[in-house]
Amino acid sequence: MAELLSFRSLYASDERHVILAGLSLHVDRSETVAIVGESGCGKTMSIGALLGILPDDVSITAGSIVFDGEDVLSYSGRERKTRLYSRIGFVPQNTSDSLYPLMTVSEVMTDAYAHSHPDVGRRQAKEKAAMLLSSLGIEDTGRVLSLYPFQLSGGMKQRINIAAALMDDIDLLVADEPTSALDIHIRRQIETLYASLSGREGLSMLVVSHDLGFVHSIADRVYVMYAGRIIEEGKCDEIFSAPVHPYTKALIELSRMKTMDRAHDLPELGRLASAVDRESPACAFLPRCCCRxxxxxxxxxxxxxxxxxxVRCVL
Ligand code: SF4
Incomplete structure (x- = not known):
């Protein structure tokens, strides 16, 4: 499979901490890739580095991000908008806050699209929005397009965000914690929706999540991230049926025990990932590892x- 996106030895820091410590991963065309790990391991920062939405005090200090053969870190802000945002759709973590409260669903979905496609009329854009909503299992699309965010359920907001991200004919859909803050019923629906998207021809997905059940159901390959770097990677089946790194094993075990509702709920693993020295050549997991x-x-x-x-482990 041809490579669409790759992070190559990427380092990022704020004034006091190393956040990404040599992150390397890739996503092939038509492939669904997941990054899993606790809060603070650098998952969301990886997405921020790709999309140019890192916090002000975080900067990239080394490495590259290559999308379809071009180093996106060399793009100006304008180039990022014109050359990247039309090809990468993003579904943010907090979908409730990401929809502008004073815009209807129709405006949310068509405004940016109409702006970047001046040749396409409003009516055509609205028809495309209705078609997309329908393809994502939403009925009565005319009514839904006229609603405001406060009139939508959490699951519906997720769907609208996904549909808005798909308005352009994108190559890559990036989703940050798509199942967080959803009740179990809505979670199943969103899981099914992502599973259907993951088989879509020509669409790659990069999903960041600590929900291993969700990842297992949609991903082709999985990266396990710890302290700003990848500590294990493999096909979904390899990671879930034959994990090697003690951290991966612990995450999967906890997930099976249904105790991993939140990344902070990992008492068996002790300290959080952010507490370690990310620049050291020693194993970052050492302070928490029972096999050290x-x-x-x-x-x-x-x-x-x-x-x-x-795997990054002496075992
Ligand atoms: S401390 Fe040693 S055994 Fe444990 S994960 Fe790290 S390299 Fe592997």
Whole structure:
């Protein structure tokens, strides 16, 4: 499969901390890739680096992000808008706040699209919006398009955000914690929706989530992130049926026990990921690892277990 997106040894820091510590990953065309890990591991910052929406005090210090053969970090703000945003759709974490309260669904979906496609009339844009809503399982699209965000349920807001992201003929859909803050019933619906999108020809997806059940149901490949870097990667089945890194094993075990509703709820793992020295060549997971040995404090290489399965652990 041809590569669409890659992060290559990406480093990012704020004034006091290293946030991304040599992040490398890739997404192929028509592939669904998930990044999993606790809050604070750098998942959302990775997306911020790609889309140019990092907090003001965070800067990229080394590495590159290549999208369809071009280094997006070299883009000006204007180039990012014209060359990147029309090809990458983004569904933010808090979908409730992401819809402008004074705009109807129709305006939310068509305003940016009409602006970037001056040759397309409002009516045509609205027809496209209605068609997209319908393809995402929304009935009575005419009525829904006339509603304001406060008139929508949490699940409906998720759907509207996804539909808005798909208004352009995008190559990549990026979703940040798509199932967080949803009740179990709505979560199932959104899961089904993403599963249907993940099989869509020509559409790649990069999903950031701590919801391993959701990831298992939609991803082709999974990256496990810890302290700003990838500590295990593999095909979905490899990660879920034969995890190797102690951290991956713990995440999966906790997920199976249904105790991982929130990333902070990981008492068995002790301290959070942000507390470690992300620049050290030693294993970042060492302070929390029940399997640690002396060599883990020196340096840990990224080892190959198969063509597709890699792990950063001496075990
Ligand atoms: S390298 Fe050592 S400390 Fe790190 S996860 Fe593996 S066994 Fe644990």
């Amino acid at each position: 040995r002396e060599s883990c404090a020196v340096s840990v290489e990224y080892a190959c277990l198969s063509d597709t399965h890699f």
